[in-house]
Amino acid sequence: MNGLTGEGAMVRVNGLSLWYGGGEHRVQALDRISFTIPRGGTCAVIGPSGSGKSTLLYVFSGLLEEYSGEVLVDGEKVPRGRRKTALILQDHGLLPWKKVWDNAALGLAIRRVPPAIKRERIASILKEMGLWEMRNRYPSQLSGGQRQRIGIARALALEPDLLLMDEPFSSLDALTRETMQQLLLNIWLKDRITIVLVTHSIEEAIFLGQRIIVLSERPGRVVEVVDNPRAGRMDYRKTGEFYRMATRVRELLEH
Ligand SMILES: Nc1ncnc2c1ncn2[C@@H]1O[C@H](COP(=O)(O)OP(=O)(O)OP(=O)(O)O)[C@@H](O)[C@H]1O
Secondary structure, X not given: OEOOOOEOEXXXXXXXXXXXXOHHHOEEEEEEEEEEEXXXXXXXXXXXXOOOHHHHHHHHHOOOOOOEEEEEEOOEEOOOOOOOEEEEOOOOOOOOOOOHHHHHHHHHHHOOOOHHHHHHHHHHHHHXXXXXXXXXXXHHHOOHHHXXXXXXXXXXXXXXXXXXXXXXXXXXXXXXXXXHHHHHHHHHHHHOOEEEEEOOOXXXXXXXOOEEEEEOOOOEOEEEEEEOOOOOOOOHHHOHHHHHHHHHHHHHHHO
């Protein structure tokens, strides 16, 4: 695996530029972005508001197809509706009128997975995420952290090899947020899914992102790709290296 050249990379971005709208309303969101994400690695994308972080995820998931440059996922030009890519949006995309179980099973239902397989997979994931006891409740009867876990459960039920997350923990209080970061880390340690996480939090980016992509203000350009090999270690937060890394990323953002 060579993350620098992109050989064996899960995601490879080369000279990606993207504009929204047309004519006088044309807005450039991304400007010649290049980086790679190794297979089985974690990557955090951080940058000011409007720097194109969500846009990048939309491109990786195949939702946005109009761009210039090259974007390869698993060695192929982003295929539309790639089955092994899961996207978790900021609002978790939960349906308020459906119970926890059905919300978690939604992705599998859309893909018409046979009921027996669906039942087994959802039961196992709800147990793993600590949601089993709540399977017959509605989202409104749960806390923010529990709701977020349903969103993650739904994504994991698809057995993805690429998990794209758009500020998944931003609405949570600090403690719940740390618990959720830990949970995500456990999932990653177990399954080695490639994870791309968009975040506004320097601390979150450093704790979770083995590679940190720092973007500039709009149009988003890569200020720096920071390699952060100690990300994913449970005790990282308490180390001096963590604070040094935080200072470095903060300086890059103030650039
Ligand atoms: N549909 C659209 N039409 C026109 N401009 C858009 C559209 N969607 C996004 N933009 C613009 O493109 C830029 C990048 O948007 P994007 O949502 O990717 O940024 P972001 O870094 O995720 O922002 P935030 O941190 O605030 O969520 C922004 O300046 C935004 O206003």
